[in-house]
Amino acid sequence: MFIKKIKGLVVVFTLICLMFSLSACSKNNSTKTAPEAPQKEKGSPLVIGVLPDVDSIPLIIAEAKGYFDEQGVEVRLEHFKSAMERDSALQSGKIDGAVSDILAAAFANDGGFKVKITSLTNGTYKLLAGKGKNIDAVEKMKGKGIAISKNTIIEYATDKILEKYGVDPNEVNKVVVPQIPTRLEMLQNGKVDAATLPDPLASVAVKNGAKVIESTDRLGINPGVLLFSQEAIEQKGDEIKAFYKAYNKAVEFLNQNEKSSYIDIIIEKAGFPEDVKDIISLPEYTKAKLPSKEDFDGVMDWLVKKGLVKKAYSFDELVDGRFLE
Numbered sequence: 001m002f003i004k005k006i007k008g009l010v011v012v013f014t015l016i017c018l019m020f021s022l023s024a025c026s027k028n029n030s031t032k033t034a035p036e037a038p039q040k041e042k043g044s045p046l047v048i049g050v051l052p053d054v055d056s057i058p059l060i061i062a063e064a065k066g067y068f069d070e071q072g073v074e075v076r077l078e079h080f081k082s083a084m085e086r087d088s089a090l091q092s093g094k095i096d097g098a099v100s101d102i103l104a105a106a107f108a109n110d111g112g113f114k115v116k117i118t119s120l121t122n123g124t125y126k127l128l129a130g131k132g133k134n135i136d137a138v139e140k141m142k143g144k145g146i147a148i149s150k151n152t153i154i155e156y157a158t159d160k161i162l163e164k165y166g167v168d169p170n171e172v173n174k175v176v177v178p179q180i181p182t183r184l185e186m187l188q189n190g191k192v193d194a195a196t197l198p199d200p201l202a203s204v205a206v207k208n209g210a211k212v213i214e215s216t217d218r219l220g221i222n223p224g225v226l227l228f229s230q231e232a233i234e235q236k237g238d239e240i241k242a243f244y245k246a247y248n249k250a251v252e253f254l255n256q257n258e259k260s261s262y263i264d265i266i267i268e269k270a271g272f273p274e275d276v277k278d279i280i281s282l283p284e285y286t287k288a289k290l291p292s293k294e295d296f297d298g299v300m301d302w303l304v305k306k307g308l309v310k311k312a313y314s315f316d317e318l319v320d321g322r323f324l325e
Helices: 002-033 054-064 083-091 102-110 153-164 180-188 201-207 230-235 237-256 263-270 274-278 293-305
Strands: 046-050 075-079 097-101 115-120 125-129 145-148 173-176 194-198 211-215 224-229
Touching: 046 054, 046 083, 046 237, 054 075, 054 097, 054 237, 054 263, 075 237, 083 097, 083 102, 097 102, 102 115, 102 153, 102 224, 102 293, 115 230, 115 237, 125 153, 125 201, 145 153, 145 180, 153 194, 153 211, 153 293, 180 194, 180 201, 194 201, 201 211, 201 274, 224 230, 230 237, 263 274
Parallel strands: 046 075, 046 097, 145 173, 145 194
Antiparallel strands: 097 224, 115 224, 125 194, 125 211
């Protein structure tokens, strides 16, 4: 009887061990065969076109300081020498967005290519007289040759400056020179009487003897913007939001640090001439915000009067503020 009980206990013990063993095996098999969590594929970078102007400096700083990486967004800056080259790259899909202007946004949409303005930029455009040209006032520009880029923010700024002082833009000889560095060179070599240039190349011209006659910042005009294609907005919305967080951090850096601490970075990354190191004039950068309706409407009026667009777009049609904090 006692032996039977012992045998019974052995059987029960064996069964219990077997159950634990099977359970452990089941867990081990589950661990081994469970599929790993799928890893999110890295998307294509956010590609943004920039020009050799001060509007582009916050982007250059954000790239150089690693602020884009901090926000987990891959941003690639493409450098262009003219607005025409930049706009061509945008419409061909080579870039997602650009440091641009309200005019370019209207032109693109008017041509059937959808873009949206997402914030303004901080820059200034200066009407300069060449060295030795004896021009010291806007009124003396009548009959003179002014180097510009046609149907761009440069021509708009030039016209607004002339009109402010009662000069009809048709009373000057507009010399079309799309590439900014070439325009600077022509001014410095005396091949034109005057030119409209963005900083920092305007500052280079002044160092070499040109004279600032008037500028957009003095007149309170600011048509410079950042814009993105509709496709980029729809497909890369999270990336654009992250981009703006990095942009704002770059603005903080620029406003809190001495120019000497970052000017070498700007010269290297932006391809600015070494001449700008001691003379570059920078605006007070603002964190990303929308352009003013006054600036927007001013551009639309100019475009319609010149017959450059089929219609005047409304602010809400071309401006999208969803990505700003």
